[in-house]
Amino acid sequence: MPTIRNLIIVNLLAGFVLLSGCGKKVKTRDLGPDEYFEYAKAKFDNGKYLTSVTEFTIITLRFSGNPIVDDAQYYLAESHFKQKDYLIAISEYQKLMSDYPQSSYYVLAQFKVALSYYNLSLRPELDQDFTKKALRQFQAFIEENPNHELRENAEKLRLKLREKLAKKRILGATTYRKMGINDAAVIYYDIILSEYYDTEHVEEALYWKGECLFQLKKYTEAQNTFIIFAEKYPESGWIGKVKKRISQAEENLNSPSPDGTAELSERDNS
Numbered sequence: 001m002p003t004i005r006n007l008i009i010v011n012l013l014a015g016f017v018l019l020s021g022c023g024k025k026v027k028t029r030d031l032g033p034d035e036y037f038e039y040a041k042a043k044f045d046n047g048k049y050l051t052s053v054t055e056f057t058i059i060t061l062r063f064s065g066n067p068i069v070d071d072a073q074y075y076l077a078e079s080h081f082k083q084k085d086y087l088i089a090i091s092e093y094q095k096l097m098s099d100y101p102q103s104s105y106y107v108l109a110q111f112k113v114a115l116s117y118y119n120l121s122l123r124p125e126l127d128q129d130f131t132k133k134a135l136r137q138f139q140a141f142i143e144e145n146p147n148h149e150l151r152e153n154a155e156k157l158r159l160k161l162r163e164k165l166a167k168k169r170i171l172g173a174t175t176y177r178k179m180g181i182n183d184a185a186v187i188y189y190d191i192i193l194s195e196y197y198d199t200e201h202v203e204e205a206l207y208w209k210g211e212c213l214f215q216l217k218k219y220t221e222a223q224n225t226f227i228i229f230a231e232k233y234p235e236s237g238w239i240g241k242v243k244k245r246i247s248q249a250e251e252n253l254n255s256p257s258p259d260g261t262a263e264l265s266e267r268d269n270s
Helices: 004-020 033-045 049-062 069-082 086-099 106-120 129-144 151-178 182-195 202-215 219-232 239-254
Strands: none
Touching: 033 049, 033 069, 049 069, 069 086, 069 106, 086 106, 106 129, 106 151, 129 151, 151 182, 151 202, 182 202, 202 219, 202 239, 219 239
16 A cells, blocks of 8 residues: 555655656756755755655655755655645655664754644643643653754753643642642642653642642642741742641531531632
């Protein structure tokens, strides 16, 4: 069964035959590998990415074995990337990495695979499969190229992806909390606190974990959570409510009948 890439190549070659039959076009059949590459690269530089896809594909087929081929393979992937055909671009970058592991473009291709998945990543409330793939690719890039000039960019994009996954967990926790399923919400908040500790959602997760524990009447755990929060975020907008909860938890723990006191108000639980 033909692959998507093979079908694309067949269509491109068919278009090339038609163009070659038109005498007004450059006679690319007479060009050597270096000349042909410069011709295709000029198309790419001028933003004619659809044409450059055709030309770079032909170079990879026509001059197989020539040193220019890995250059053409990289710019073939770049042409798809520029057209936002990210899945095809990923396939072409990966082909370069597998077929030409010694290429000077290998590390760039590795970064661009991660960046392509990053660009495919959906909003936090939607499926995060591409987000996770991008995260894995950036992590591999960082580990394998610790001194590369693109490492800083990779680190920043990696953190943005982690923020998105943390937000996904926050949305799930919020849904459970508003449904009154506080034990499930606590599980989600704990995941954020343990796995996404370097994201901006930690403060929110820690506060609402305390609130859910308080609602579950787990006053010792709630109090400990709020004490940690107060120590970590003394300037937080929630600090007033946190201090109140610490006192309420203490009152409930010292009360002979804790079940009837310090109920959450509608406003506090919003």
